[in-house]
Amino acid sequence: MKKTIISFILCLFFPILLWAQTIQSPNGNLKLEFEVKEGIPYYQMAFKNKAVILPSKLGLELKNQPSFLDGFEIGEVVYNEFDGTWEPVWGEEKHIRNHYQEMKVELIQPATERKLIVRFRLFNDGLGFRYEFPAQLNLAHFIVKEEKTQFAMAGDHTAFWIAGDYDTQEYDYTESKLSEIRGLMEEAITGNISQTSFSPTGVQTALMMKTNDGLYINLHEAALINYSTMHLNLDDSKMIFESWLTPDAIGDKGYLQAPGQSPWRTVIVSHDARDILASRITYNLNEPSKIEDTSWIRPIKYIGVWWEMITGKSTWHYTDDFAAVDLNTTDYSKATPNGKHGATTENVKRYIDFAAEHGFDGVLVEGWNIGWEDWFGNFKDYVFDFLTPYPDFDLEGVKDYAKSKGVAMIMHHETSASVRNYERHLDRAYQFMKDNGYHSVKSGYVGYILPIGENHYSQWIVNHYQHALEKAADYQIMVNAHEAVRPTGLGRTWPNLVANESARGTEYQAFGGSKPNHVTVLPFTRLIGGPMDYTPGIFEMDISKLNPENDSWVNSTLANQLALYVTMYSPLQMAADLPEHYERFMDAFQFIKDVAVDWDQTWYLEAEPGAYLSIARKAKGKNEWFVGNVNGNESRTSTIKFDFLESGKQYIATIYADAKDAHYRKNPQAYTIRKVILDNKSKLSQLSAPGGGYAISIIEADKADTKGLKRLR
Ligand code: NOJ
Numbered sequence: 001m002k003k004t005i006i007s008f009i010l011c012l013f014f015p016i017l018l019w020a021q022t023i024q025s026p027n028g029n030l031k032l033e034f035e036v037k038e039g040i041p042y043y044q045m046a047f048k049n050k051a052v053i054l055p056s057k058l059g060l061e062l063k064n065q066p067s068f069l070d071g072f073e074i075g076e077v078v079y080n081e082f083d084g085t086w087e088p089v090w091g092e093e094k095h096i097r098n099h100y101q102e103m104k105v106e107l108i109q110p111a112t113e114r115k116l117i118v119r120f121r122l123f124n125d126g127l128g129f130r131y132e133f134p135a136q137l138n139l140a141h142f143i144v145k146e147e148k149t150q151f152a153m154a155g156d157h158t159a160f161w162i163a164g165d166y167d168t169q170e171y172d173y174t175e176s177k178l179s180e181i182r183g184l185m186e187e188a189i190t191g192n193i194s195q196t197s198f199s200p201t202g203v204q205t206a207l208m209m210k211t212n213d214g215l216y217i218n219l220h221e222a223a224l225i226n227y228s229t230m231h232l233n234l235d236d237s238k239m240i241f242e243s244w245l246t247p248d249a250i251g252d253k254g255y256l257q258a259p260g261q262s263p264w265r266t267v268i269v270s271h272d273a274r275d276i277l278a279s280r281i282t283y284n285l286n287e288p289s290k291i292e293d294t295s296w297i298r299p300i301k302y303i304g305v306w307w308e309m310i311t312g313k314s315t316w317h318y319t320d321d322f323a324a325v326d327l328n329t330t331d332y333s334k335a336t337p338n339g340k341h342g343a344t345t346e347n348v349k350r351y352i353d354f355a356a357e358h359g360f361d362g363v364l365v366e367g368w369n370i371g372w373e374d375w376f377g378n379f380k381d382y383v384f385d386f387l388t389p390y391p392d393f394d395l396e397g398v399k400d401y402a403k404s405k406g407v408a409m410i411m412h413h414e415t416s417a418s419v420r421n422y423e424r425h426l427d428r429a430y431q432f433m434k435d436n437g438y439h440s441v442k443s444g445y446v447g448y449i450l451p452i453g454e455n456h457y458s459q460w461i462v463n464h465y466q467h468a469l470e471k472a473a474d475y476q477i478m479v480n481a482h483e484a485v486r487p488t489g490l491g492r493t494w495p496n497l498v499a500n501e502s503a504r505g506t507e508y509q510a511f512g513g514s515k516p517n518h519v520t521v522l523p524f525t526r527l528i529g530g531p532m533d534y535t536p537g538i539f540e541m542d543i544s545k546l547n548p549e550n551d552s553w554v555n556s557t558l559a560n561q562l563a564l565y566v567t568m569y570s571p572l573q574m575a576a577d578l579p580e581h582y583e584r585f586m587d588a589f590q591f592i593k594d595v596a597v598d599w600d601q602t603w604y605l606e607a608e609p610g611a612y613l614s615i616a617r618k619a620k621g622k623n624e625w626f627v628g629n630v631n632g633n634e635s636r637t638s639t640i641k642f643d644f645l646e647s648g649k650q651y652i653a654t655i656y657a658d659a660k661d662a663h664y665r666k667n668p669q670a671y672t673i674r675k676v677i678l679d680n681k682s683k684l685s686q687l688s689a690p691g692g693g694y695a696i697s698i699i700e701a702d703k704a705d706t707k708g709l710k711r712l713r
């Protein structure tokens, strides 16, 4: 890591002065001010003199001792500037610049003789701040009752929000004014296997907003470690958000000790929506990689025995003979197979063949291990052992077969949210993976958490996800955790966290469908914290063709599905549909085969949350470029320039676009494919259908290849 530290540490002892503590972002656009008024700490922030955060209170309420809310005086204030560049192990670009002005404010509470520090970091694209609890005689162990961080909004902004919930983020986004959240909350809370909402104005982060005068504001958190997950609760009479932490089984919100700190609270802001996507604040506020040798961490494109179970065409479970199973005593060898089990040796080999033929790195197999007959909804402790295959899955045979074909097998650990059971088995399960050649695991936490009363996002289980991740690193295993807490940039510190689901993924297209513009919101919300295993690539939108009893419809055109490989950044990308569906559309499938999963550089060409986005990327270490456009509910002509390409060169672009009459519901499989010549002066105007989009692959042109092709001017 190359870094330059320009530090001008001013250790000044400030008297109490209104807004005396101020920093500006390196480019001067953002201004952060801090003051203590009548003993209460406040901060405010402006972008080019426009208020982003109005005066907002800071502090924490403690359970077992006086709170950190008032009675403060300002102590030492330390200013610092940092400018460095680091190289992520995987990512949207090769180099990330980390440039900020820092202000560390010491707050002294004379009545309790205790200290609290608030550390602010102001970047060109936003703010990060956190509480720090320095070691001191009067503060040892303490319990957080409530964190009382305010984010006072300067107006009734438009927000893209999902309901605040301690157990799931698998919701469609609602676009509304802040003042409308309360009225729309009931409708926004759609069904889930585990869900616990807490307030009619409670929402989740990352929260994306747009002001009436065109400012884009994003609220989230970074480096969520040993703390509970933050939601936001809106006081809609004043438009003030306040942090709302996830409680544990007895209602406490965090057990801390000094020295210690909270995660960072982040406010990303710009007048250009593209800057929100380009912001790297969340990663920059996380620590550098703790894994020294990262050579075993590799981006993966994979297929899997998965969509057939999600749609109900196949089953995870092996037999219908048992209403309940006991892993110690149930004799599967005597059970009758139900004839619909997906993870059979034969079926898995079919996927391995397909992966090998089309150049995929891996094959995921779900439902390979015993226990799926009664796997969720029962608070069953010993639900899986993560070791024993069903009788029709020849683990050894599959292992050898995959190896002979050069395909990696991807492990699946559904925990059914029985977390203690998973922890008991973790070492054995990871060792088993090592012994059998699995280098990555998809884990899952479906249902309510065991131990009973804990929530998916409370401190205890946040620590569990971290434990599983760090232990996986010991075994050189990459992790893709579903239903776990949404990411907060931890992939910088632990780059073996290659993806999470932790939002409403493609599976919901087979559970009744998602809104057609869902994928135009996710990059502004869920993806702010890290990559998503969204599982794109569905070519058959009519789910009843897979399972006559499932009348779901995938609200997307086929071209939109291709574009997702570019617009939904992840170093782990699935081609989620069945091999037989790809075989029907081999010309379009070519894009999924070609598209890269790791990048040297990214250009955000067009962006508007809820409406559209167009992104171009250059493949890591290769002269290949890919462009993706996803479109919202209305048809729209996207206009992009190719000035990101090198001048003086010719390129061939293959454009996979919606046909004129394409529509996510009426005609999703209507697409066109054309090849054109372009250079860095070329422009494209391309119509995208409702729920549609386009995908482009670009290579340098060899003179011979350009014959007969039209030039794009
Ligand atoms: C939910 C996950 O998101 C999905 O991908 C998985 O197939 C099921 N759980 C079963 O583990």
Ligand code: CA
Binding pocket: 170, 482, 483, 501, 505, 507
């Ligand atoms: Ca899920």
